[in-house]
Amino acid sequence: MEKTRYLLDEKDMPTQWYNILPDLPEPLPDVLHPGTGQPVTPDDLAPLFPMGLIMQEFSPEHYIDIPEEVQAIYKTWRPTALHRAYRLEKALDTPAKIYYKYEGTSQGGSHKPNTAIAQAYYNKKEGVKRISTETGAGQWGSSLALAGAFFDIEIKVYMVGVSFYQKPYRRIMMETWGATCVPSPSQDTQAGRDMLAKDPDCPGSLGLAISEAVEDAVSRDDTHYSLGSVLNHVLLHQTVIGQEAKKQMEMADVYPDIIIGCIGGGSNFAGLFLPFIKDKIEGRKPDLRIINVEPASCPTLTKGPYAYDFGDVSGLTPLLKMYTLGHDFIPPPVHAGGLRYHGMAPIVSHLYHLGLVEAQATYQLDTFEAGIKFARTEGILSAPETMHAIKVVIDEALKCKETGEAKTILLGHSGHGHVDMAAYEAYLSGKLTNYEYPEEMVKKALENLPKV
């Protein structure tokens, strides 16, 4: 029998992050200044981010050293295990071999600390005392709170309102690690107050919470802003996942035919697939399939145009070329709060535009059905976000059953769902519904795309 889990010793943990930028077949489109429409300079971003991160955002280096202080904290839970899903394979009666890289064993329960630790480190190094951020389901906010505790930085989190009330445990996690967390829209910013005046019951959105956090940062000298996904440096930090997984797949003496993950802003899945896609770009693995899975109710890649748009509702951020549903689109309140974002990481968008990766959209009820099957076979209670990827893994494994092909499938398992049990209850008690693609709302939001 092959192994169940492939472990790496901490001496085999990556000591560098992998930067895809110089390996892209075509360069990434410029990031534009929202005022001038010209490419942004590092100095333009300095009010928001420390220079260490800004330089990573545009770096031409293939690999960037992970600072020792960051490695030391990574080692409190990394390297993470690669699992073989024997029980799920057996339950599906499939010849496919299913592996999953599991990020749920971090202190925050997801992949998010990989970048939170790094971002807090560079801010600390440059003397920043306070960081503002937004969070959807709370995985990002709680991870930055954790990083704030490690580096003694004050953290203020604007949490999407619907998740703030649906997922109180994530807020308490943030408070336990010493952060302050408010529901967005909040009374603490102009963006929040404006929205509340317009709609006092606004459920919030990631785009709006970003507006609040950015406004907070630019209005205070002691504060920087931090983003948990989307940007190049965030995806960069997550490449520890894929580098480890590559070594572990080698230990198992296999290479994936298909890699599958869920995408909200795109960072967890890009962190897994970027070190692999290098093999596809360079012609060694031309048939490698990479499937991005998003909610049918917020289908950025599968339905949105590839266009310049703001990262936030208020139009405070630079303009990014990305697939988007419009910066003022507010997605339906699916439990996978981390996937409720109108845009998509420019790197993921670019790779999708170039045809190097695929995308699929799935319905909420199907994802929960898949998540429960995973729980009852592999034991792990997955985050609702991760269930989106599990749904497509099961689909692909069942196709293998039909064709008799023993494909190797690699799932990016982004985190556990122990603090999402209210969503499980809603599903088990029949109270959960599907949300259709809100076509009219998107159409309206797309009318507000900035003119470039």
Next chain:
Amino acid sequence: MEKTRYLLDEKDMPTQWYNILPDLPEPLPDVLHPGTGQPVTPDDLAPLFPMGLIMQEFSPEHYIDIPEEVQAIYKTWRPTALHRAYRLEKALDTPAKIYYKYEGTSQGGSHKPNTAIAQAYYNKKEGVKRISTETGAGQWGSSLALAGAFFDIEIKVYMVGVSFYQKPYRRIMMETWGATCVPSPSQDTQAGRDMLAKDPDCPGSLGLAISEAVEDAVSRDDTHYSLGSVLNHVLLHQTVIGQEAKKQMEMADVYPDIIIGCIGGGSNFAGLFLPFIKDKIEGRKPDLRIINVEPASCPTLTKGPYAYDFGDVSGLTPLLKMYTLGHDFIPPPVHAGGLRYHGMAPIVSHLYHLGLVEAQATYQLDTFEAGIKFARTEGILSAPETMHAIKVVIDEALKCKETGEAKTILLGHSGHGHVDMAAYEAYLSGKLTNYEYPEEMVKKALENLPKV
């Protein structure tokens, strides 16, 4: 720099459980039949347990093979990591070296699956279709639900009422894995109905929930009963923890001066210390200190007599010689639901009686203060049960700071607290209180000790 985490490959996972019984300096007192007062025979226990477990309960073998099917499931999360708590050490400014064996990475988030998987296996092997059990905070019930999913066995859980309502997430976990969970006292058994008639607001206790689960099992032909702690075979299964920790301490080239863990029924901590106490019994480590930590509100070892008592409220179980606060004592509703038990594992009781292990009682507020310090240094959000042990680890580390001794401390970290965030919120918002030792209630309960 030394390592942060010591990992074992799955080929180094123990393939046998360690049985302390033949190594005890004096034999364990007999278990007595509640009706006859005579030592129980294996046949007496057959209505409750499969013979595979009954034989383990009395086994004279030093080591017992772990069945391959059980090993295969253990490998979905075992071996678990041994961590060095560098950040906690630094925050305490102590010369002590603190290590912790962390069981929170199992699918259930605690050590409980170690025995749940084994118990479900032996029941399945003997054709049992359904198992009834009780649970306190829900760690045990959810772990048996997980094991039921792995082995396709129906699970019915009687959950202590106060925890059922305080910790809904644990109930939902059980339901996700396919089990049925009711609050105890329930209308489903005579023991439950009698208690509800007497006190409709009864918060429940482990002793009462055991009565309900045992009654359920003996009244149905298709059902066995399962206990998550206390009994010899349960402690046996948990020795995978200590055997792994011993190998990992060897990798770190250290041996503990002090081992510290929390005790409710005693199984998680005994699972850690039994493979080490062998070295003390056999004279190789005469100075090894082993500290059992219990709540001041339920101080079984530190305040109770060593006497024969029932395991449950109704007096359905065999009589065990143990430290006890009286089988009908209902402990105050501390958040560490897993430590709210009137009795103590006979093996732990015996070792305490022989002076081979120590015991300390701690107050709820002190344990949360320690748990928050651990969260803000090591990152891990601990279960309220585990916080009891962390409190004493910090005390001992601070003593080292005073004396300048660089002692090696090993903490048994039994699980994470991601589903206990309501308790964290109560503490952080100042709503948590201490519970004093309920001396009068215990005095009254001890009047009802069975005459032997």
